Amino acid sequence: MEELIVRKQIDIHAAPADVWDALTNPEKTKKYFFNCEVHSDWKVGSPITFKGTMLLVKKIEMNGKILAIEPQKLLKYNLVNDDGTEHPSTSIVTDQLSYKDGITTLLISDYVGDGEGAEDRYERSKKGWDKVLAGLKELVEEANPNYSLQ
Numbered sequence: 001m002e003e004l005i006v007r008k009q010i011d012i013h014a015a016p017a018d019v020w021d022a023l024t025n026p027e028k029t030k031k032y033f034f035n036c037e038v039h040s041d042w043k044v045g046s047p048i049t050f051k052g053t054m055l056l057v058k059k060i061e062m063n064g065k066i067l068a069i070e071p072q073k074l075l076k077y078n079l080v081n082d083d084g085t086e087h088p089s090t091s092i093v094t095d096q097l098s099y100k101d102g103i104t105t106l107l108i109s110d111y112v113g114d115g116e117g118a119e120d121r122y123e124r125s126k127k128g129w130d131k132v133l134a135g136l137k138e139l140v141e142e143a144n145p146n147y148s149l150q
Contacts, residue, residue, distance in 0.1 A: 003111065003114075004111070004112045004113070004114065004118050004119065004121070004122040005109055005110065005111045005112070006108075006109065006110040006112065006122060006125045006126050006129055007107070007108070007109050007110075008107075008108045008126075008129045008130065008133055009105060009106065009107045009108070010105070010106050010133045010134075010136070010137055011103045011104070011105050012103065012104045012105075012106060012136070012137050012140050012141060013102060013141055013144070014104055014140045014141060014144050015099070015104065015144075016072040016073070016099050016104045017072055018104075018140050018144055019072075019097055019104045019106060019136075019140055020071060020072045022136055022139055022140050023038075023075060023095060023136075024038065024040075024042060024075070025038075026038050026039055028139060029050070030052060031135065031139055032132060032135030032136045032138070032139050033050065033132055033135070033136075034052065034054050034060065034128075034131075034132070035052040035053055035054055035056075035060075036050040036051060036052035036054075036060055036062075037051055037052055038050050040066060042066065042069055042071075043066060043069070044066055044067070044068060044069055045065060045066065046065070046066050047063060047064070047065060047066075048063070048064050048065065048066055048077045048079070049061065049062070049063050050062045050079070062079045062080065063079065063080055064077050064078040064079035064080060064090075065077060065078055067092070068094075072097060073096070073097050073098075074094070074095070074096055074097070075094070075095040076092070076093070076094045076095070077092070077093055078090055078091065078092045078093075079091050079093065089112065089113045089115075089117065089118075089121055091110055091111060091112050091113055091121070091125070092110070092111040093108065093109070093111075094107075094108070094109045094110075095107075095108055096109075106136070108129055108133065110125050110129065112125050
């Protein structure tokens with residue numbers, strides 16, 4: 001069986017610190033990550049939680065653990081999506097940031113797991129990350145409109 005890993009990349013005209021802040025600040029994640037705030041103390045082994053309300057009615061809570069972290073460069077965590085089924089799915093998300101010529105490149109990989117429903121999770125994840133990354137880019141670049149002029 002092929003590994004189901006969503007890989008997405010986006011270039012953001014901002015410093016890595018600004019992108020990192022948008023990835024780890026609950027007030028900012030709520031604006032682009034399906035109305036979910038992210039909470040953690042950002043240490044390896046610590047819990048990470050995404051919590052919010054999607055479409056103003058559906059409560060969302062995803063919990064996991066920080067697997068690796070290097071501020072402004074790398075964030076890796078797992079998330080358990082307990083959708084009420086007998087076997088909740090676990091995904092592993094890796095955010096990698098690199099910087100060159102005034103552009104921070106964010107590379108996201110999301111291993112959606114295997115087993116029953118994996119293909120559906122893969123398709124939903126592909127679409128979801130497109131929306132999340134577009135919102136993240138817009139949020140960060142709007143907060144730094146003169147960045148590319150610096």
